Amino acid sequence: MKLQYLGTAAAEALPALFCNCATCTTARARGGKNIRGRSGMVLDGSLMIDFPPDIYMHSLNLGLNLNHIQDIIVTHSHMDHFDALELTTASPDYYAHNGENSHPIHVYGNGNVGRALQAGILGEFGHPVDFLPYHRVWAYRPFAVQDFTVTALPALHALGDATEDAFIYLIQKAGKSLLYANDTGIFYDDVFEYLKKVGVKLDMVSFDCTFGTLPDGKNHMGLPDNLVVQRRLEEQRSAGVNTRYVVTHFSHNCGSCHEELVEAAAQYGYTVAYDGMCWEI
Ligand SMILES: [Zn+2]
Ligand SMILES: [Zn+2]
Numbered sequence: 001m002k003l004q005y006l007g008t009a010a011a012e013a014l015p016a017l018f019c020n021c022a023t024c025t026t027a028r029a030r031g032g033k034n035i036r037g038r039s040g041m042v043l044d045g046s047l048m049i050d051f052p053p054d055i056y057m058h059s060l061n062l063g064l065n066l067n068h069i070q071d072i073i074v075t076h077s078h079m080d081h082f083d084a085l086e087l088t089t090a091s092p093d094y095y096a097h098n099g100e101n102s103h104p105i106h107v108y109g110n111g112n113v114g115r116a117l118q119a120g121i122l123g124e125f126g127h128p129v130d131f132l133p134y135h136r137v138w139a140y141r142p143f144a145v146q147d148f149t150v151t152a153l154p155a156l157h158a159l160g161d162a163t164e165d166a167f168i169y170l171i172q173k174a175g176k177s178l179l180y181a182n183d184t185g186i187f188y189d190d191v192f193e194y195l196k197k198v199g200v201k202l203d204m205v206s207f208d209c210t211f212g213t214l215p216d217g218k219n220h221m222g223l224p225d226n227l228v229v230q231r232r233l234e235e236q237r238s239a240g241v242n243t244r245y246v247v248t249h250f251s252h253n254c255g256s257c258h259e260e261l262v263e264a265a266a267q268y269g270y271t272v273a274y275d276g277m278c279w280e281i
């Protein structure tokens with residue numbers, strides 16, 4: 001599996017749009033890996049996780065051909081993860097002229113994602129469309145997407161709409177397993193149990209690290225929370241010496257810029273993601 005991070009920031013981006021705190025000011029001055037858009041990932045060039053509001057600039061900066069994306073699996077409907085209105089630019093009638101390479105883009109997500117997609121489509125076109133088919137996702141029910149097997153697991157993420165069943169995703173292909181784990185606090189016991197029951201050996205865990213060096217564990221995580229999850233995964237043998245950990249989804253509220261995060265994460269043996277970072281498992 002070839003992976004590429006789109007953005008690596010929390011909801012407000014980093015530096016945050018309207019913010020002039022010390023972290024954002026330093027990030028602006030340093031530039032480079034300190035400039036983080038909203039989060040997402042592309043797998044093998046054809047499967048996307050989330051559709052963030054910065055997708056347009058991500059596609060330009062990373063040289064992505066978005067017409068190669070066949071499917072989008074969405075973690076939850078928060079604005080930094082799913083920009084339904086932007087997705088309507090995939091319309092073959094008006095905005096996306098791809099001739100015989102034109103194809104629908106399938107969207108997978110919870111009920112809120114389905115409603116947001118429908119509202120975006122109706123807001124833009126005033127009628128339903130057939131180029132963005134929606135598929136309801138349920139926790140613990142694996143489904144096939146291209147050559148991937150995708151399993152949604154409940155995230156601990158009660159921010160905003162407390163009723164939203166946000167997901168983290170176990171994504172498997174050709175014997176390799178990725179756990180894409182933001183936005184979430186320390187996993188529910190049932191999630192650990194499920195991973196143990198199915199006997200998965202994780203090759204990579206992409207961890208929510210919204211709080212950087214600081215602990216949270218409730219709706220998001222910081223490095224100390226990541227360590228709690230890592231230890232538990234290792235105890236139950238869902239992870240081991242071959243598991244690689246990458247941290248992402250940083251907020252300016254963590255008070256650290258990229259260089260400081262790299263130094264702190266190194267003590268845990270984790271890699272700090274940056275926008276456009278590629279990885280292979
Ligand atoms: Zn988020
Ligand atoms: Zn700030």
Ligand SMILES: [Zn+2]
Binds near residue numbers: 076078157159183
């Ligand atoms: Zn969220």
